[in-house]
Amino acid sequence: MEFRQLEYFIAVVETGSISAASRKVHVAQPALTRQMRLLEEDVGTQLLDRHARGIRLTVAGRTLYSEAIRLIDDRSDIKARLLAMGRGQTGKLSLGVTVTHLWVPEVAKLMGGYRGRYPQVALDVFTLLSGPQLEKLNQGGLDAGIIYHDDHAPSGIKAHLLQRDHxxxxxxxxxxxxxxxxxxxxxxxxxxxxxxxxxxxxxxxxxxxxxxxxxxxxxxxxxxxxxxxxxxxxxxxxxxxxxxxxxxxxxxxxxxxxxxxxxxxxxDMPLWLAWRAGNVSPVLDNFIQMAVEIFE
Missing domain, CATH: 3.40.190.10 (Periplasmic binding protein-like II)
Structure with missing residues (x-):
């Protein structure tokens, strides 16, 4: 049983005939008839009673129709959710920020702008100094951190310079x-x-x-x-x-x-956005991109 066959089956039921369904799904009538036969063979029972004026569902056919509607809807929902995750539109991001920088206009703009652009992403913000942030980044406890550091990121950490403070x-x-x-x-x-x-x-x-x-x-x-x-x-x-x-x-x-x-x-006190090397996450990629835009 394939999703394509279920979509054809739903079309047959909702149009009331094989010929009307063939026009709706743009499939030749003989080919659509064959797909309905293959579907019945696959499930092991008759689904459609065919008569001169169209088709009538059997008891098994009525059950499959309701289940097919649910399966098609579930598939669409799963595809939409996976697409959103792949684009970084849903998920979770944990961010470390020093207490000092919570009030910096660019940082506030970054957090607010990210939340506005990606409202389905849960943004967890932790106030931590730079040392504890680096520890949590290495341990996987944070996705990203806004930290003071020198001009060379430590092993296992990637970083982008946001601004130079003093x-x-x-x-x-x-x-x-x-x-x-x-x-x-x-x-x-x-x-x-x-x-x-x-x-x-x-x-x-x-x-x-x-x-x-x-x-x-x-x-x-x-x-x-x-x-x-x-x-x-x-x-x-x-x-x-x-x-x-x-x-x-x-x-x-x-x-x-x-x-x-x-x-x-x-x-010179350089301020960096840091993240763990190897953290492959569309949610993180979107956050990094926005940080680069805001701090340019």
Whole structure:
């Protein structure tokens, strides 16, 4: 029993005769008659009572007709769903984003635009720092991640450069440094800093420390925060100053003044879209393509 035969059978039933069905499906009447005979031989019982004015369904024929309608509909549904999956229009995408970048306009536009273009794709967003994102990408726990990294993707990871960020000084809005901003890092030698832990983003941390080393500057760290938003909250509370990615300015947080320093703008902090090599997914391909379009 073939789908083609079932489609012919449905046409015969719905038109009421072999001759009318042959015109509907554009198949010669003798060939259509033969297909109905082959279908009856295949199922092992008579499906149609033929008479001078057309055909009449047997009991088996009525059952096959209802089942054939269901099978044809199911086939169409399966084909449509598979086609949508193959085009990346349905499925699931897990995305890692640092807390800092959730507020960056281009990232917000990317997430909103992707959801708008592919509403049938479930977009799961996880706020993770760059180090944990890389771990999850390697383990298959994330499909894509927006991370800080150097100019070479680690083994097993593919990446596309989204934009080049730099560092910026964050000070309490009511502090001396907000009223009289420094012009060089060395002016902050005795100032108390709020800092992050190396383990949560080693590449970002090492890149920043290496830059400070070239400037003969070492921050006087008195407080630590788990991520940039925590660090900024501590700065706003007056616990010290900090150095964070310039993208942090996108986060709506009161009590903080951001200061641009040439010593910090020269520290290149490339932002990448990363994914695991070998992750063949139309859903991921569409996301990468949209990211490239938005960050161009």
């Amino acid at each position: 560092l910026i000084l964050a000070v309490p809005a009511n502090s001396y440094w907000a009223q009289s901003p420094p012009t060089r890092l060395l002016e902050l030698a005795e100032t108390e800093f709020v800092w992050g832990y190396r383990g949560i983003s080693p590449v970002y941390y090492d890149r920043m420390v290496a830059h400070f080393s070239r400037l003969n500057f070492e921050p006087r760290v008195v407080q630590y925060g788990a991520d940039n938003i925590t660090i900024l909250s501590m700065v706003a509370a007056g616990l010290g100053v900090s150095i964070v990615p310039a993208a942090s300015r996108s986060h709506p947080m009161s009590g903080i003044c951001f200061v641009e320093l040439e010593d910090l703008t020269t520290c």
